[in-house]
Structures are given as C-alpha cells and as structure tokens.
Amino acid sequence: MTDSDSDKLLRDEIVLLRAQNRRYRELIQSLSSTTEVLRAHLKDTQPRPPELRAFERFGQGQRPTVELATGSPGKKESIHPTGQSPEQETKEGLKSLVPTPGWKCLAVDQPQIRIGFLLFGMTPENVEEAVEAVEQRQVRSRDFSPVFVTDISDLAPFRDRGYVVEYVPPSITLNGKRNRAHRDDLRTRLEFIEAKWGLDNLVDLGRSPQTSET
Amino acid sequence: MTAQSASRARSTARLLFVSSNGVGMGHLSRLLAVARRLPDSYEAVFLTMSQALSVIAQFGFHAEYVPSQQHTRSDMTSWNAWLRRKLDQVLDTYEIQAVVFDGNIVYSGLREAVSSRRNCQLLWIRRGMWRSDQDNSQSLLSRENVDLIIEPGDVASDFDSGASAEQRQGVVFVDPIRLLDPNEVLPRDEACRTLDLDPDACNVLIQLGAGNNYNFVDLIGSTIKTLGKSKITRPVIAEWITSDIGLDLWPRIPRLRCFPISRYYRAFDFTISAAGYNSFNEIIGFGVPSLLAPNLNRAMDDQSARAAFADLHGAAVHLDHEMLQIFDQVLGAMMDKERRQAMKDKCQLIAKPNGAERAAQIVVDTISQVEIT
Numbered sequence: 001m002t003d004s005d006s007d008k009l010l011r012d013e014i015v016l017l018r019a020q021n022r023r024y025r026e027l028i029q030s031l032s033s034t035t036e037v038l039r040a041h042l043k044d045t046q047p048r049p050p051e052l053r054a055f056e057r058f059g060q061g062q063r064p065t066v067e068l069a070t071g072s073p074g075k076k077e078s079i080h081p082t083g084q085s086p087e088q089e090t091k092e093g094l095k096s097l098v099p100t101p102g103w104k105c106l107a108v109d110q111p112q113i114r115i116g117f118l119l120f121g122m123t124p125e126n127v128e129e130a131v132e133a134v135e136q137r138q139v140r141s142r143d144f145s146p147v148f149v150t151d152i153s154d155l156a157p158f159r160d161r162g163y164v165v166e167y168v169p170p171s172i173t174l175n176g177k178r179n180r181a182h183r184d185d186l187r188t189r190l191e192f193i194e195a196k197w198g199l200d201n202l203v204d205l206g207r208s209p210q211t212s213e214t
Numbered sequence: 215m216t217a218q219s220a221s222r223a224r225s226t227a228r229l230l231f232v233s234s235n236g237v238g239m240g241h242l243s244r245l246l247a248v249a250r251r252l253p254d255s256y257e258a259v260f261l262t263m264s265q266a267l268s269v270i271a272q273f274g275f276h277a278e279y280v281p282s283q284q285h286t287r288s289d290m291t292s293w294n295a296w297l298r299r300k301l302d303q304v305l306d307t308y309e310i311q312a313v314v315f316d317g318n319i320v321y322s323g324l325r326e327a328v329s330s331r332r333n334c335q336l337l338w339i340r341r342g343m344w345r346s347d348q349d350n351s352q353s354l355l356s357r358e359n360v361d362l363i364i365e366p367g368d369v370a371s372d373f374d375s376g377a378s379a380e381q382r383q384g385v386v387f388v389d390p391i392r393l394l395d396p397n398e399v400l401p402r403d404e405a406c407r408t409l410d411l412d413p414d415a416c417n418v419l420i421q422l423g424a425g426n427n428y429n430f431v432d433l434i435g436s437t438i439k440t441l442g443k444s445k446i447t448r449p450v451i452a453e454w455i456t457s458d459i460g461l462d463l464w465p466r467i468p469r470l471r472c473f474p475i476s477r478y479y480r481a482f483d484f485t486i487s488a489a490g491y492n493s494f495n496e497i498i499g500f501g502v503p504s505l506l507a508p509n510l511n512r513a514m515d516d517q518s519a520r521a522a523f524a525d526l527h528g529a530a531v532h533l534d535h536e537m538l539q540i541f542d543q544v545l546g547a548m549m550d551k552e553r554r555q556a557m558k559d560k561c562q563l564i565a566k567p568n569g570a571e572r573a574a575q576i577v578v579d580t581i582s583q584v585e586i587t
Contacts, residue, residue, distance in 0.1 A: 094295050098287040153268040153277065159456075164286070167267060167279035185307070192303070196296050 096198030101145040103162035105138055113144040116199040118190075120151050120168070120206040130205045131157045147197045149190070166193045227581060228257045230310040231275075232324060234317030235263035235282035238423055238454055239473065240491045241316040242266055244339055244366060246273055247393040247570035248314065248577065256578060259308050261301070266456045269473050278304055297323030302330075310334060312581045316341075320356040329359040337362045337577060339391070341491050343515045344376025354381055362580050364573055366391040368491065369498045369564055370523035376516060386576055389569030390495040393474050399500055405481035409470065411448060416483045416549065419502075421452035421475060423488040423509055430488075431463065433507055433538075437486055438464055440545045447549070450482070476500060484548050484557075486533075489517035489524075498529055499565045503557035505544060507533040529560040 090096070101108060117134055119127050127150060134146050148158055148165040158165035168189050194202065231249050233241040242264045249258035250273060260270045263282040270277040280300050283293040301324060304310070312335035313328050320338055328336040338360045344350050354377060357363060363385045368374065399405075406413040420437055422430040434451065441447045451464070453471045470478070476496040479485075484503040487493050494517075497504050506524060508517030518534070525532035537544055547553060 094299070095288070095292050097292060097296060100285055100287060153271045155265045155267055155279075156455075159265045164281050165279075166281065167277075169276065169278060192299070196299075 090195045094195070097196055099145050099147050099164040099197055100162060102135065102138065104135060105142055105145075106162065108142050113201075114147060114197055114199050115144050116147045116149055116190075116194060116197070116202045118149050118202060118204040118206055120149075120204075122150075122152070122206060124152055124154055124157075127152055128157045131161060131163070135161055135163075147193070147199060149193055164197070166196075226255050226257045227311045228259060228308055229577070229581070230304065230308065230313045231258055231260045231262075232313055232315045232317075233260070233262045233264055234315075234319075234321075235265070235284065238490055238492070239264070239266055239269075239456060240341070242269065243393050243474070243492050244341070244391045244570075245314065245316050246270070246275075247391050247568075248339070248573045249273075249275060251571050251574040253574075253578060256581075259304075259310070261304055264456060266473070269455065272473070294321055294323035297321055298327050301327035305331065305334065312337060312577070314339065314577055319353040320360060322356075325356070325359045335361045335581060337364060337580060339364050339366060339573070340378060340385070341366055341368075341515065342371060342374050342376065342378050343368050343491070343519060344374075344378050345512065345514070345516045346375045346377075348376070348512065350377040354378070357384075362386060362576070364388060364576055366491075366573065367566060367569055368520070369495055369566055370520040373519040373523045374516070375519070388572045388576065389566045390491075390499065391570045391573055392476075392496055392499055392568045393492070393570070394476055394496075395568055396500065398477065399479055400477055400481070402480040405478045409450070409478060409481055411450070411481050413481075416444070416447045417481055418447055418449045419452055419470070419475075419479075419482040419485040419487070420449055421485060421487045421493060422507060423454065423490060423493075430507065430509075433486075433533075434464075436541055437545065438467055440542050444549065484554055489520040491515065494520045494524070495566075498524060498561045499568070501558040501561040501565070503548065503554040503561075504530040505533050505548065506530045507538075524564070527560055527564050529557055529564055 099114060100106075117130070119130055122130065131148065134148075138144060138146060146163060148163055149168060150158075150165060151168050151170045153167065155165055155167070168186065190202070193199070229249075229252070231245040233245050235241075242262060245260070246269070249260075252258060258275050260275050260277040261280060262270065262277060263280055265279075267277055267279050278300075280297060283290055286293055305313075305327060311333070313324070314337045315324060316339040318341075320336075325336065328334050336359060338357065340363050342365055344353075365378070365382075365385050365387050367387060367389045369390060400408065402413055405411075406417070411417050418437075418441060420434055422433060438449055441449045449467055451467055451469045452475050453469045455471060455473055472478075476492075479496070479500050479502050482502065484505070485497060486505045486507060487497060489506045489508045494506070496502075497506075504524075506517075506521035508521050510518070518532075521530065521532035521534070524530035531537065531544060531548075533541070533544070
C-alpha cells in the first residue's frame with residue numbers, strides 16, 4: 001500500500017466517522033429531547049384545531065397609550081471580530097452570557113459562533129419567515145447560535161423555537177412627549193446586546209432601514 | 215437631575231414594574247392589576263422576563279424585556295450582573311422613582327441596582343401559599359434592601375403553612391389581587407357570542423395551566439373523552455399565551471388563546487382548572503363552579519392547599535388522587551345544574567374583594583412618604 005492509498009483510506013475513514021458522529025448527535029438529540037424539541041420537529045404535521053383568539057384589544061385606552069413608531073437602527077458593522085471566544089469579557093469584567101441554541105439544536109455542542117439577527121421594522125409574518133429561515137440554516141450547519149433582536153412585542157416565533165430574543169422597543173411617547181433620546185440610544189442598546197451575548201457578528205434582516213425620523 | 219426632581223418637572227411619577235418569568239402569567243397579571251389602578255399622575259413602565267410582552271402593550275403600557283436566566287446556559291451570578299446593567303440603563307432612561315417587583319425571589323441584580331440609588335424605592339409583591347416542603351431560605355433572605363413587602367391575600371390563606379406565613383414582619387396585606395373587577399367580566403350572552411359558543415349548551419373550560427412544568431395532557435384527554443359522551447357539552451381548552459407547548463392534540467376541540475381568560479368566565483358552566491393564584495382566586499371570586507387539579511410540581515406554590523380549602527367549603531371539588539380514580543363520576547356530577555348553583559353560592563361565601571386598588575394606593579403612599587421626606 002502506497003502513502004497515497006493510505007491517505008485516501010484515512011480520509012475515507014474520517015468522512016465515515018464524521019457521518020457517524022452526525023448520526024449519533026441526531027440520535028442523542030432525539031433521545032434526550034423534551035416535548036418542545038419533538039414538537040418543533042413535528043410542527044405542521046397535524047391538523048390544527050380551531051383557535052378562539054378573542055379580546056386581543058382589552059385594556060387599550062384605559063391608560064395613556066404609548067405612541068409607537070417602528071423603524072430600524074440601520075445596518076451596522078460588528079464591534080467584535082468574527083470568531084471571538086465565547087468566554088470573552090467586557091472591559092468591566094463581565095462574562096458574556098451563553099444563549100440557548102434553540103430546540104432543534106439543543107443536543108449539539110455549544111456552537112462557537114454567535115450571530116445576532118436584527119429584525120426591525122418587519123411585520124409579524126416577515127419575522128416568522130425570517131426566524132424560520134435562520135432555523136433551517138442552523139439545523140443544516142449546526143455551527144452557530146442565533147440571538148434575535150426585534151421591535152415586535154409578539155415573541156411567539158422565538159419562544160416556539162427556543163431561541164433567545166432581545167426586545168428593543170420602538171421609539172415611544174412617554175408623558176405626552178416623544179422621547180427622541182430613545183432612538184438615539186439604539187446604537188448603545190445594540191452594543192450592550194453584542195457584549196452581553198458575546199456576539200461575533202450582526203446580520204440585519206430588517207426590510208426598511210431608517211436611522212432618523214422626524 | 216435626580217429622578218425626583220425630574221419627576222417634579224414632568225408632574226408625574228414614573229414607576230417600574232418588574233416581573234420574573236413564572237410558569238404562567240401570575241406575576242405579570244398582579245402587576246398589571248396594580249398598574250392599571252394607579253392615579254393618572256403616576257406612570258407605569260414594565261420590565262418583564264415574561265414572554266407575554268404583547269399583553270403589556272395590550273394594556274397600553276410601555277415595556278422593556280429581559281430574557282430570564284433559563285434562556286441562557288450561564289450561571290445565575292453572570293446573569294444577575296447583566297440584569298444589574300440592564301436595570302441601570304432602564305432606571306436612568308425612564309427616570310424611575312420606584313420599582314415594584316413581583317416574583318418569588320428578589321434578584322441580587324435588582325436589589326443592587328435599586329439600592330445604589332438614593333431616591334429609588336423597591337417594593338415586593340410577594341404571593342404567599344409557599345409549599346411547606348420547599349427550601350425558601352434564599353427567597354426569604356432576598357428581602358434585604360426591599361422597602362416594603364405587599365402580600366396579596368388568598369381566598370385559601372387560612373391553609374397557608376409555607377415559610378412566608380411565618381415571616382410577616384414588615385409585610386402589608388391586601389385582599390387577593392385580581393386583574394378584573396366583576397363588572398369587567400362579560401355577561402354570558404356577550405361572552406358566548408364573542409367566542410362563538412352556544413349559550414344554551416353546557417360549556418366547559420379546561421384550563422390546566424401553561425404546561426411548562428407539569429404534564430396534564432392525560433387529564434385533558436380523559437376530560438374530553440368523558441365529555442364527548444354527552445351531546446350537550448362543549449369543551450374548550452384554554453391555552454396560555456406563554457405556553458411552551460401547544461394544546462392542539464385534539465383537532466375538534468377549540469382552543470381559547472387570549473388574555474385575560476377570566477373576561478369570558480360567564481360563558482362557561484364550569485371549569486376544570488389548575489389552582490394557581492390567579493385562576494383560583496378568579497374562579498372563586500367570580501363564582502365559577504370548578505374541579506381543581508393542582509399542579510403538583512415541587513417548585514410551585516401550594517395549589518393542593520387551595521383546592522382542599524375550596525373543597526372543604528363546598529365551593530369546588532379537589533381532584534386529588536382519590537377523586538381522579540372516579541373522575542368519570544365526578545365529571546358526571548358536574549352536569550347537574552343545581553349542584554353547580556350550590557357551588558356558586560358557596561364561592562360567594564368565601565370570596566374576598568379585589569385588593570388591587572388597595573395595593574395601588576399602598577404603592578402611591580409609600581412613594582409619597584419618600585417624596586415628603
């Protein structure tokens with residue numbers, strides 16, 4: 001047997017081991033799965049019973065209501081280089097938090113890459129689609145953990161998939177006055193979120209970036 | 215500018231309502247109940263760990279969200295450090311004068327953030343009925359730096375044998391805090407019309423909780439199977455909006471997914487319910503005949519004591535182990551209209567008024583005292 005044949009055999013062996021490893025991971029995931037994991041995998045395979053969604057608007061108008069204005073903080077370069085260690089610390093000495101990777105990748109080793117996905121100025125339907133697309137990508141690659149950042153208050157798309165989400169409220173009116181500082185504060189908020197979760201990169205999936213408003 | 219001087223400048227005081235992420239909606243519901251009863255000169259902002267964020271907006275309040283420690287693979291110490299930083303930002307941004315917290319344990323990050331400010335108060339709405347077999351020492355110790363504890367009463371408080379019942383120094387009591395007053399519960403016809411239910415049928419609400427820490431699927435299955443034998447019953451499954459699991463295993467049974475469910479109680483002839491704080495005190499307060507199936511998870515409050523109390527007074531049936539053995543018969547007995555009316559009457563005898571208004575007043579008084587000094 002030549003060195004070349006030996007190398008080829010070794011490469012084949014590695015490919016085989018990788019495939020086996022992947023299969024074992026899937027088996028472990030299934031065996032250790034909670035109801036949520038199974039449900040995530042079985043989603044949409046059953047007929048849905050009727051849902052009585054009534055009374056959604058109860059309470060409105062009983063207190064001074066905040067004025068909402070959706071928008072996006074705009075695209076932004078990451079403040080961290082790609083591939084930073086998850087154990088990074090902020091300059092204040094705080095250790096970044098480790099996000100749960102989502103139901104479908106619960107049994108996967110903690111991915112080294114953490115990506116923040118910005119979902120500003122999107123409709124709930126678009127948010128649902130975006131989160132689902134990220135989930136599909138994650139299930140295929142199994143090499144990253146997402147942290148979502150959104151300005152919609154319905155967190156069901158993230159909860160249903162076991163993802164971490166950070167909420168940045170749209171600019172608001174408190175006590176009858178538009179709080180402009182709040183919008184100016186968006187960049188600070190994003191930096192906070194990046195440091196908190198040790199994000200390696202930010203991906204803006206928002207549709208209509210707006211960095212200013214009148 | 216301090217929070218107080220800023221507050222005077224804008225002529226309203228701004229309070230931060232902080233809720234932990236419970237299994238259900240209890241912490242958030244109590245805070246909403248108090249916040250919506252504040253005088254107009256007080257403004258409420260929420261910081262919640264509950265994913266029912268949309269409910270806060272539904273009530274017209276501004277909300278911030280912070281993921282709970284359960285959403286991380288990090289330890290509590292690290293999480294608390296980030297909570298502290300988040301709170302520092304929120305307290306500054308909104309110029310908060312006082313924080314009203316509802317949760318089982320006051321997080322160190324919260325205590326540190328508030329206590330580092332000279333003119334910010336920390337009030338803890340601390341529900342009672344802790345299980346006597348729980349180690350609640352950390353919860354009890356977490357009252358450090360808390361300016362006032364408000365304990366919302368419980369219809370079953372006579373059966374409270376938990377650790378908080380023995381440590382009542384510096385605790386102010388109010389009647390059970392309910393989100394809705396009786397006049398906010400829809401009349402039967404209107405509730406049925408909204409939910410598309412037949413007011414002449416026997417409508418049964420199955421509300422066994424969020425299911426996030428207790429498996430009640432078997433009980434729902436048994437209930438639906440038994441009720442299915444009767445042509446006049448119409449079961450509806452309540453699905454918590456914070457539930458991790460969907461209760462869509464019974465394709466022909468409608469699910470009620472809204473908040474607050476108690477708004478529709480009069481559409482239902484009886485309920486099969488868990489005995490969490492809100493559900494229990496609403497069921498008794500609004501006189502809904504019930505079979506109470508306590509959530510027995512050891513991390514929960516003493517739901518068995520609540521169910522036993524109501525059962526003792528004839529206001530509900532406690533679905534304990536023995537009763538579950540004869541569940542079909544118990545459920546059959548609930549079809550009797552007179553029996554249900556008797557239960558309603560008994561509910562009235564043990565019900566207590568809504569303490570939310572009083573709790574709101576206590577919050578205002580506490581802040582006012584600090585303003586004066």
